[in-house]
Amino acid sequence: MARLFVKIHLRLRSVFQTRKVEEELDEELQYHLDRQIEEGESRGLDPEAARFAALRDMGAIAQRKDECRDARAVNWIENLRQDLRYGIRTLRKSPAFSVVAVLALALGIGANATMFSVVYGILLRPLPYADADRIASISMNYASRDNVFGTMCIRDFLMWKDSNRVFEEPSLFRSQRMDIGGTGSVPEQVQGAFVTAGFFSTLGVSPIIGRTFMTGEDKPATASLAVLSEGMWRRRFGGSARVLGQAILVNGVPATVIGVMPASFQLPRRETEVWTNLILNPPTRYGPWFYRGIARLKPGMTFEAAQAEMDSIGLQMAQQNPYYKRVTLPVLSLRDALLGTAVKPAMLVLMGAVALLLLIAVVNVANLMLARATVREREMALRLSLGAGRGRLVRQLLTESVLLAAIAGIAGLSIAWISIELIRVGNPGNLPLIDSVRLDWTALAFVGAMSTMTGILFGLAPAFAGARADLHSKIKEGGRSSSAGKGLGRARATLVVSEIAISLMLVVGAGLLVRSFVNLQRVNGGFATPPHQLLSMLISPGNRKYDNAASGLAFHDEVLRRARNTPGVELAAITDSLPPDREGNADSFQIEGQVLASGEMNPVVSAVTASSDYFSTLRIPLVRGRFFTDHDRLGAAPVAIVSEGFAQRFFPAQEALGKRIKQGGPWMEIVGIVGNVKYRGLTFNTDPVLYMPFHQEYGGRRFLVVRSAGDAQPLGETLRREIQSIDPSTTLAQIITMEQALDLSVSRPRFNTLLLSLFAAIAILLAVVGIYGLIAYWVAQRRHEIGVRMALGAAPTEVMRMVLRQGALLASTGIAIGLGGAFFLTGLLKTMLFEIGVMDVLTFAAAPLVIMLVVLFATIIPAFRATRISPMVALRCD
Amino acid sequence: MSKPIDLVQGTLDLLILKILDLEPMHGWAIAQRIRLMSNEVLQVGQSALYPALHKLEQQGWIEAEWKISENNRRAKYYSLTLAGHQALANEASRWERLSAAISLIVRTT
Numbered sequence: 001m002a003r004l005f006v007k008i009h010l011r012l013r014s015v016f017q018t019r020k021v022e023e024e025l026d027e028e029l030q031y032h033l034d035r036q037i038e039e040g041e042s043r044g045l046d047p048e049a050a051r052f053a054a055l056r057d058m059g060a061i062a063q064r065k066d067e068c069r070d071a072r073a074v075n076w077i078e079n080l081r082q083d084l085r086y087g088i089r090t091l092r093k094s095p096a097f098s099v100v101a102v103l104a105l106a107l108g109i110g111a112n113a114t115m116f117s118v119v120y121g122i123l124l125r126p127l128p129y130a131d132a133d134r135i136a137s138i139s140m141n142y143a144s145r146d147n148v149f150g151t152m153c154i155r156d157f158l159m160w161k162d163s164n165r166v167f168e169e170p171s172l173f174r175s176q177r178m179d180i181g182g183t184g185s186v187p188e189q190v191q192g193a194f195v196t197a198g199f200f201s202t203l204g205v206s207p208i209i210g211r212t213f214m215t216g217e218d219k220p221a222t223a224s225l226a227v228l229s230e231g232m233w234r235r236r237f238g239g240s241a242r243v244l245g246q247a248i249l250v251n252g253v254p255a256t257v258i259g260v261m262p263a264s265f266q267l268p269r270r271e272t273e274v275w276t277n278l279i280l281n282p283p284t285r286y287g288p289w290f291y292r293g294i295a296r297l298k299p300g301m302t303f304e305a306a307q308a309e310m311d312s313i314g315l316q317m318a319q320q321n322p323y324y325k326r327v328t329l330p331v332l333s334l335r336d337a338l339l340g341t342a343v344k345p346a347m348l349v350l351m352g353a354v355a356l357l358l359l360i361a362v363v364n365v366a367n368l369m370l371a372r373a374t375v376r377e378r379e380m381a382l383r384l385s386l387g388a389g390r391g392r393l394v395r396q397l398l399t400e401s402v403l404l405a406a407i408a409g410i411a412g413l414s415i416a417w418i419s420i421e422l423i424r425v426g427n428p429g430n431l432p433l434i435d436s437v438r439l440d441w442t443a444l445a446f447v448g449a450m451s452t453m454t455g456i457l458f459g460l461a462p463a464f465a466g467a468r469a470d471l472h473s474k475i476k477e478g479g480r481s482s483s484a485g486k487g488l489g490r491a492r493a494t495l496v497v498s499e500i501a502i503s504l505m506l507v508v509g510a511g512l513l514v515r516s517f518v519n520l521q522r523v524n525g526g527f528a529t530p531p532h533q534l535l536s537m538l539i540s541p542g543n544r545k546y547d548n549a550a551s552g553l554a555f556h557d558e559v560l561r562r563a564r565n566t567p568g569v570e571l572a573a574i575t576d577s578l579p580p581d582r583e584g585n586a587d588s589f590q591i592e593g594q595v596l597a598s599g600e601m602n603p604v605v606s607a608v609t610a611s612s613d614y615f616s617t618l619r620i621p622l623v624r625g626r627f628f629t630d631h632d633r634l635g636a637a638p639v640a641i642v643s644e645g646f647a648q649r650f651f652p653a654q655e656a657l658g659k660r661i662k663q664g665g666p667w668m669e670i671v672g673i674v675g676n677v678k679y680r681g682l683t684f685n686t687d688p689v690l691y692m693p694f695h696q697e698y699g700g701r702r703f704l705v706v707r708s709a710g711d712a713q714p715l716g717e718t719l720r721r722e723i724q725s726i727d728p729s730t731t732l733a734q735i736i737t738m739e740q741a742l743d744l745s746v747s748r749p750r751f752n753t754l755l756l757s758l759f760a761a762i763a764i765l766l767a768v769v770g771i772y773g774l775i776a777y778w779v780a781q782r783r784h785e786i787g788v789r790m791a792l793g794a795a796p797t798e799v800m801r802m803v804l805r806q807g808a809l810l811a812s813t814g815i816a817i818g819l820g821g822a823f824f825l826t827g828l829l830k831t832m833l834f835e836i837g838v839m840d841v842l843t844f845a846a847a848p849l850v851i852m853l854v855v856l857f858a859t860i861i862p863a864f865r866a867t868r869i870s871p872m873v874a875l876r877c878d
Numbered sequence: 879m880s881k882p883i884d885l886v887q888g889t890l891d892l893l894i895l896k897i898l899d900l901e902p903m904h905g906w907a908i909a910q911r912i913r914l915m916s917n918e919v920l921q922v923g924q925s926a927l928y929p930a931l932h933k934l935e936q937q938g939w940i941e942a943e944w945k946i947s948e949n950n951r952r953a954k955y956y957s958l959t960l961a962g963h964q965a966l967a968n969e970a971s972r973w974e975r976l977s978a979a980i981s982l983i984v985r986t987t
Contacts, residue, residue: 028904028928029924031906032928035949
């Protein structure tokens with residue numbers, strides 16, 4: 001035991017008191033040397049001869065010392081320290097190299113850590129619900145409209161519930177905007193949800209205080225109950241527990257607060273602030289189709305089994321209701337339902353792109369290391385000849401590269417931390433599940449592993465190349481290493497070619513996304529008013545008395561009147577839908593005189609209600625007929641306006657004007673045809689649209705949209721005050737300009753485009769550094785040759801052409817490979833592209849051109865430098 | 879004087895332990911003592927001596943102490959530890975067996 005302590009003590013001493021130990025070693029050896037000299041003198045040698053004999057006897061003192069250190073068995077720690085110290089010194093000795101290498105890697109690692117955190121948070125991090133991977137979302141699609149995740153009606157739900165065998169307890173929910181009021185508090189409009197009693201228990205979540213809904217609290221004649229979000233609870237009730245049992249007004253109806261959900265609970269939508277119990281009154285008809293199902297798989301049940309059962313339920317539904325054509329009831333995991341269809345492929349593409357970027361960074365640094373290895377070949381050979389083991393040299397070179405990678409890792413982590421904060425807080429991509437994105441241990445481990453891996457990866461080749469160094473030839477060879485350097489030169493050229501190829505692939509990808517985004521930006525929403533001159537807001541008359549059409553219409557007329565009188569407002573209109581993606585209602589319709597087969601129905605179309613000035617406010621063109629007027633009131637002849645697309649589709653080769661159509665209410669005469677407008681998002685094909693006068697189709701919650709001569713943004717506050725002074729229970733929300741609405745609607749494609757372009761730009765930058773380094777090295781190696789050529793009368797332009805040809809050769813090889821890769825990879829972008837093919841000719845033609853120019857740019861400086869080589873200098877240099 | 883014989887691998891440890899068993903000594907003295915005691919036959923170079931000393935110290939068989947030497951200078955004196963005594967016994971008996979075995983073979987005619 002005691003011996004163990006002695007050993008540990010000695011070893012620690014050797015490691016931590018290096019200087020003392022080293023001094024003692026020096027002294028010990030010096031003592032020996034002195035005694036040896038004394039002894040020589042005593043044998044009659046003169047002092048100088050004695051000293052010489054002793055020294056010869058002693059051999060290389062440094063080697064003795066090293067052997068003693070070896071004997072102390074602390075060498076691997078000591079070596080590491082030495083290697084690190086040496087590594088830091090080497091890095092500091094060539095700051096340009098170090099900065100470029102660290103920066104390249106830091107960018108690569110930082111971008112990767114960021115993307116990894118985003119992708120992990122969105123696609124992988126377990127959702128904060130018990131056994132979240134067993135929760136399914138059930139939607140419903142049928143043929144009359146091409147929805148991907150459509151909704152069902154209560155009648156469908158009850159049928160599903162009755163035949164259910166695979167789920168624990170099917171629940172139903174519907175998101176809706178809700179007016180929240182109550183005694184003494186400011187009315188506000190928030191996102192709410194109607195949910196059946198089993199909703200919370202299906203998700204396995206518990207409230208902070210109070211309770212959630214209990215079984216049976218969705219039965220007819222149950223009182224209205226409300227569960228609040230933590231945010232609303234703190235904002236409106238100061239976080240007091242006394243909120244339980246209090247009544248609040250939800251859409252004007254009193255509801256008793258029974259519980260508060262933690263802020264982490266964000267279903268069905270992130271911004272949901274209040275949940276009320278959905279009452280399952282026995283439906284008298286099909287529709288409205290506002291609902292989506294959520295349920296937990298029974299133990300032992302799989303998603304496949306669930307889908308099979310839902311398929312057979314869908315068949316039953318189709319048999320019972322002839323309107324349902326090709327019903328499908330997709331069963332999705334909760335995560336897939338939250339993500340939708342577009343997010344996952346985009347995330348994977350970006351992750352792939354960023355991995356390519358890291359690859360370039362690694363290649364680049366490997367290249368720099370190789371270049372340095374060439375320069376250091378003599379140093380390595382010298383060290384080998386002085387007795388350093390090859391393993392030791394490899395270890396030292398690896399330590400250097402891992403050290404470099406570690407520094408880059410730390411820098412990359414800072415980059416990642418900042419960019420993740422930016423993405424998380426601003427959510428520029430409007431990404432779902434953004435709250436689970438954060439830089440945490442998983443990401444740190446990822447970065448750590450990545451740094452080490454890259455360090456070893458780009459250190460390995462040069463390390464072996466260096467340690468292989470052939471002693472004699474390298475030392476003798478000196479600076480004139482035109483032939484021996486070829487091996488390394490070829491390796492470096494291969495690396496640079498692969499850099500160019502990868503950059504080209506990224507540039508092609510980014511080019512496609514940019515072109516697609518430009519297309520998206522060019523999409524005409526169907527209105528001609530400049531977007532920044534339009535301001536819209538969602539107005540909800542909080543008082544229930546406005547449910548009545550007469551008083552409701554009077555209220556909205558007053559809103560319109562005041563809006564028109566507000567200074568700065570040119571025109572104002574009321575509508576329930578707005579471009580580019582704020583569709584209010586959609587329904588099927590009938591055409592007078594049209595005979596449909598039994599069970600047939602016309603497709604579902606966007607059904608918009610609009611006040612008389614709506615079309616002029618947005619400058620939607622009139623094709624034929626007339627706009628709505630103030631005479632199209634309740635009691636006057638029912639009229640409708642249809643979009644051009646509507647007229648073409650349903651009245652081909654006929655005049656649509658004067659035809660009569662019906663949607664639930666009375667027959668309406670088509671009095672006008674207007675231009676097509678997009679209400680379902682810019683990427684959707686233009687939908688047929690049916691317009692009804694606001695006065696003849698009244699509903700509670702409407703947009704006010706105003707047009708101003710200039711920037712409409714500043715009008716918001718004035719309008720809010722004006723409108724709330726009509727009735728203080730009125731709530732306003734989503735006060736944004738059309739510019740902001742358009743911006744928001746393309747935020748995801750913009751985010752994807754921006755990121756991929758950024759990655760491509762960094763890739764090009766790194767490739768430039770790599771190419772420049774290689775060509776400069778090539779020129780340096782051929783100084784002698786070039787000097788001779790110039791001495792023999794070669795013109796500077798010839799020399800320049802010779803160097804540029806090298807760059808062009810690298811570029812064209814890289815471009816050929818890159819085009820091949822891009823050819824296969826762009827298919828992955830398919831779902832992200834809008835109105836552009838994955839083989840877009842312009843992109844595939846322009847990207848190589850860009851790369852070629854960039855390469856030549858990187859080649860020009862060394863090429864120019866080559867022309868400046870003086871024949872004399874070239875001849876002199878060894 | 880015939881050419882000094884290089885030490886058989888591993889025997890230097892034994893010699894050092896044996897010498898230090900007599901009295902604590904510094905490196906130079908150990909080398910001298912080995913030379914003298916072997917009638918100038920065994921010559922220990924510093925190249926072998928000091929690494930061996932450091933290794934033995936690391937193993938805990940000997941310990942070092944700075945003392946004033948016979949010529950009034952600071953020198954590093956090594957002495958046997960308890961474990962060192964034990965090791966010496968082991969090494970010595972191992973050597974006895976080894977040399978006896980080798981002699982047996984060499985002398986067979």
